[in-house]
Amino acid sequence: MLPPIELLQLLKNENNFIIATHINPDGDGLGSSIALSMALQAFGKRTILLCRDPVPWQYKFLPGQERLFVFKEIQHTGYKAQDFKNLILVDCNDIDRITDSKDQDDQIARHLTAGSRLSTAVIDHHGTEKSFGDIRWVRPDSAATGLMLFYLIRELGIKITAEIAINLYAAIATDTGNFRFKSTTPEVLRVAADLVEAGAKPYVIYEELFGSWSRERFALFTKVLGTLRTENGIAVTKVTREMLEETLTTHDDTEHFVGLPMTIKGTKVSALFKEVEDNYYKVSLRSRDDINVAQIAELFGGGGHKNAAGYKIKADIESAEKRLLNTLAHSEQ
Amino acid sequence: MLPPIELLQLLKNENNFIIATHINPDGDGLGSSIALSMALQAFGKRTILLCRDPVPWQYKFLPGQERLFVFKEIQHTGYKAQDFKNLILVDCNDIDRITDSKDQDDQIARHLTAGSRLSTAVIDHHGTEKSFGDIRWVRPDSAATGLMLFYLIRELGIKITAEIAINLYAAIATDTGNFRFKSTTPEVLRVAADLVEAGAKPYVIYEELFGSWSRERFALFTKVLGTLRTENGIAVTKVTREMLEETLTTHDDTEHFVGLPMTIKGTKVSALFKEVEDNYYKVSLRSRDDINVAQIAELFGGGGHKNAAGYKIKADIESAEKRLLNTLAHSEQ
Numbered sequence: 001m002l003p004p005i006e007l008l009q010l011l012k013n014e015n016n017f018i019i020a021t022h023i024n025p026d027g028d029g030l031g032s033s034i035a036l037s038m039a040l041q042a043f044g045k046r047t048i049l050l051c052r053d054p055v056p057w058q059y060k061f062l063p064g065q066e067r068l069f070v071f072k073e074i075q076h077t078g079y080k081a082q083d084f085k086n087l088i089l090v091d092c093n094d095i096d097r098i099t100d101s102k103d104q105d106d107q108i109a110r111h112l113t114a115g116s117r118l119s120t121a122v123i124d125h126h127g128t129e130k131s132f133g134d135i136r137w138v139r140p141d142s143a144a145t146g147l148m149l150f151y152l153i154r155e156l157g158i159k160i161t162a163e164i165a166i167n168l169y170a171a172i173a174t175d176t177g178n179f180r181f182k183s184t185t186p187e188v189l190r191v192a193a194d195l196v197e198a199g200a201k202p203y204v205i206y207e208e209l210f211g212s213w214s215r216e217r218f219a220l221f222t223k224v225l226g227t228l229r230t231e232n233g234i235a236v237t238k239v240t241r242e243m244l245e246e247t248l249t250t251h252d253d254t255e256h257f258v259g260l261p262m263t264i265k266g267t268k269v270s271a272l273f274k275e276v277e278d279n280y281y282k283v284s285l286r287s288r289d290d291i292n293v294a295q296i297a298e299l300f301g302g303g304g305h306k307n308a309a310g311y312k313i314k315a316d317i318e319s320a321e322k323r324l325l326n327t328l329a330h331s332e333q
Numbered sequence: 334m335l336p337p338i339e340l341l342q343l344l345k346n347e348n349n350f351i352i353a354t355h356i357n358p359d360g361d362g363l364g365s366s367i368a369l370s371m372a373l374q375a376f377g378k379r380t381i382l383l384c385r386d387p388v389p390w391q392y393k394f395l396p397g398q399e400r401l402f403v404f405k406e407i408q409h410t411g412y413k414a415q416d417f418k419n420l421i422l423v424d425c426n427d428i429d430r431i432t433d434s435k436d437q438d439d440q441i442a443r444h445l446t447a448g449s450r451l452s453t454a455v456i457d458h459h460g461t462e463k464s465f466g467d468i469r470w471v472r473p474d475s476a477a478t479g480l481m482l483f484y485l486i487r488e489l490g491i492k493i494t495a496e497i498a499i500n501l502y503a504a505i506a507t508d509t510g511n512f513r514f515k516s517t518t519p520e521v522l523r524v525a526a527d528l529v530e531a532g533a534k535p536y537v538i539y540e541e542l543f544g545s546w547s548r549e550r551f552a553l554f555t556k557v558l559g560t561l562r563t564e565n566g567i568a569v570t571k572v573t574r575e576m577l578e579e580t581l582t583t584h585d586d587t588e589h590f591v592g593l594p595m596t597i598k599g600t601k602v603s604a605l606f607k608e609v610e611d612n613y614y615k616v617s618l619r620s621r622d623d624i625n626v627a628q629i630a631e632l633f634g635g636g637g638h639k640n641a642a643g644y645k646i647k648a649d650i651e652s653a654e655k656r657l658l659n660t661l662a663h664s665e666q
Contacts, residue, residue, distance in 0.1 A: 179512045179525075180539035186526035192512075193522035206513040211596045215563065218597050222558045230548065263544045264551050 001142065001187075003152045006135045007121055010086065011156060014119065016046040018084045022092035023052045023099070025068075027059055027174025027209055029091035031167040032123070032145040034064040036090060038164050039153045048079055052099055056252055061208040062170060063163040071099065086119045091145040093122040093138050094130040123148055125175075126305065143183035146171025150191050162199025169200035170209060177259070178206055181307070210256065217253040220244070224257055224272075233268035234328060235261035236321060240275045251282070258284040269293060271324055273317060281320050284310045296327055334475065334520075336485045339468045340454055343419065344489060347452065349379040351417045355425035356385045356432070358401075360392055360507025360542055362424035364500040365456070365478040367397040369423060371497050372486045381412055385432055389585055394541040395503060396496040404432065419452045424478040426455040426471050427463040456481055458508075459638070476516035479504025483524050495532025502533035503542060510592070511539055514640075543589065553580040557590055557605075566601035567661060568594035569654060573608045584615070591617040602626065604657055606650060614653050617643045629660055 011017075019037050021029035029051075037047040049067045059065060069077060089098060122133040125148060127140035142148050146168045153160060153168075160168070172192060176184050179192070196202060213221070220243060227238045239254050251274055258272035268291055274282040283300070285293040286308055293309040300323075302311025313320045344350075352370050354362035362384075370380040382400045392398060402410060422431060455466040458481060460473035475481050479501045486493060493501070505525060509517050512525070529535060546554070553576060560571045572587050584607055591605035601624055607615040616633070618626035619641055626642040633656075635644025646653050 179535060180543075182536040184529070184535040186529045189522045189526035189529065193519035193526070196517070196519045196522065202512060202517040203515040210513075212598045213596045215597055218561075218594075222555070222561070225555045225558065228551075228555070261551075263546045264548055265545045 001139065001148060001151045003123075003148070003155055004135060004137055007123070007137050007152070008155060010119060010121055010135060011040065011043070011045075014045075014086045016048075016084055017086045017088055018048055018050055018118075019088050019090055020050045020098045021090045022097040025051050025053060025055070025059070026091075027062075028144045028146055028171040030055060030059050030062060030065065030068070031169075031171030031174070032149045033090045034062055034067060035146070035149050035153065035164045035167040035171070036088065036123075037067055038064055038161070038167070039149075039156060039158045042158050042161075043156065048074070048077060048084070050074070050098075056255070058209055058212065058255065059170070062167055064167065084118070087121070089120070089122040089124065089133065090149075091124055091126070093124040093126060093136065094132045123152070143181075143185065143188045144172045144175035146175070147188060147191055150195070160195070160198045165195040165198035165200040166205065169195040169202070170205050173202075173205055173209055178210060214249075214253070216248045220247040220249045220253055221257060223247065224254070225260070228261060230261070230264060230267065231325075232329075233266050234325060235264060235267045235270045236273070237261060237270070238273045238275070238317070251276075254284075258286050262286055262288065269328060271321075273320060275317070276312075279316050280312070280314050281317065282310065282312050283320070283324065296324075296331060299327060300324075334472065334481060334484045336456075336481070336488055337468060337470055340456070340470050340485070341488060343452060343454055343468060344373065344376070344378075347378070347419045349381075349417055350419045350421055351381055351383055351451075352421050352423055353383045353431045354423045355430040358384050358386060358388070358392075359424075360395075361477045361479055361504040363388060363392050363395060363398065363401070364502075364504030364507070365482045366423045367395055367400060368479070368482050368486065368497045368500040368504070369421065369456075370400055371397055371494070371500070372482075372489060372491045375491050375494075376489065381407070381410060381417070383407070383431075389588070391542055391545065391588065392503070395500055397500065417451070420454070422453070422455040422457065422466065423482075424457055424459070426457040426459060426469065427465045456485070476514075476518065476521045477505045477508035479508070480521060480524055483528070493528070493531045498528040498531035498533040499538065502528040502535070503538050506535075506538055506542055511543060547582075547586070549581045550586040553577070553582045553586055554590060556580065557587070558593070561594060563594070563597065563600065564658075565662075566599050567658060568597060568600045568603045569606070570594060570603070571606045571608070571650070584609075587617075591619050595619050595621065602661060604654075606653060608650070609645070612649050613645070613647050614650065615643065615645050616653070616657065629657075629664060632660060633657075 019033050021033045033049055037049050040047045051068055052071055054070050055065045055068055120133045121135040124138050125142040125145050139148055150168050223243050224237050224239055229236050258270050261267055261270040268288055270286045272284045276282055287293040292306045294304045294306050297304050297309035297311040300311035300313055304310055352366050354366045366382055370382050373380050384401055385404055387403050388398045388401055453466045454468040456470050458472050458475040458478050483501050556576050557570050557572055562569050591603050594600055594603040601621055603619045605617045609615055620626040625639045627637045627639050630637055630642035630644040633644035633646055637643055
């Protein structure tokens, strides 16, 4: 998997880069961005790492995560928006995935969305077709953006340090569900082996990513399981604000919950309804095999991967559920 | 990891083999035994695969699992015990791990335990020190017996077919918790990559091993989580016979349950008490890092690995719990 020559040239010839990953960042977005930032610094470049949202708790162990600034913090860096001439989007491939364009108070958001002032590149494995970016390296066949970064960093001739290896391993482990998804190819396993040799510790990273639940989160999990209903291979669970209050948790604590009902034999789709406000839900979807929940999510104005997607809906819980179930029933015809 | 020459010679020079794995067989025991049986047959040898217990439901997908006979079925094979001159223990290294020696009605059990009539070899990665076996290939540094089998089969010059690959991948995935335990080395990942290339499908095998729960099992799981109590880093859960009856499940359905409380941050030991009869419990233990639960289990007459062990105890639940908690507290001094 070779990166395009234009991308290598941009990284070699230019000297400062904004590296930005998507809103609600995950292990692949963060690990890949941090690894790129570290690699470019080793190469003598200036980088700044931006994200609309702060690093979620389960990624706080990533070495270098403190490099990430949320947009509003940029003044603390001593940088000014106009210092930056190059923007690289990592693990997403459109500007609307990194910033809420309505946020006109934010100088960085304005700077980034102005576009023409910057050279732009995207490095991503998400399949959504967009045209943003002077240089687009988009490989939907790659299990993770972290895998692409591994090849990019190697191609730049930069040593994969233990810190870079941990970030890239975490990126790949996140997006392959720790080597359990269909995307787990021999190549993925061999790159993972190289990263372990370079200093990533699989059991430590697994514990951090998937196995460090607070007691509160575990209590929430037990409650959420209690809401499970299954019908025609569709598993529905719910998180209400009341449940969050009772267990002293937040929506961040629900990460991966939607995947668990998939372990029930015959489950084709799992949907988790997360109450944000009265009659306003965030819905996470997971699916097996050929059921494309990204298409379903897009119908509701959301998006994602074929087997992992999400959307938001303004409706009471009964209608929200009903609309999803109807849409799923219709899409299978 | 090269097998001893004596083992290679035995397999090359002899023509018939009993391959036996341990009681309550798991994915490593079964996958490794089936792979060895397939490899030796490809080599023109006669093999019979024996186990005291039948193949549990989650391993029924292993190609060739129908080769396994429980002791009492041997008459259906047309073989007689005295036909066999060679015994290979796989994923265990002592005769008392494959048969209940009290079972004197069983001709095979008698034949196997007579010992002197047979050439015996053991292939195992469990560290318990025993002296059984004319040839002992015991590698506690190996993540799985399946990993040893990979090298053995390659050394014999036998092609790793898709069927062998699936069995070996399942063996390795079982004993590394799908590449999440400390035993996940670069070597493990590279052998896994070779096995995927030979035809093993990671996502299919993961689903079968870890992701094909019945609705009944999932209901039991929700109940078991409801019994969770944590204290000083020790998580205790319970399965009563009443819970099994209510959910139409059996003790087989509790596999892996003991691991889940380990996801709670700060949990050092997880113990699952499974009620077998009135005042009679099977106890499964899991631990993190340097806490050796095999030693704890041995104190109660059980055994296992450093971080995964078990024992049986005749006591009411309160005393059983208390004795374990006291022993754990004492062992940490």
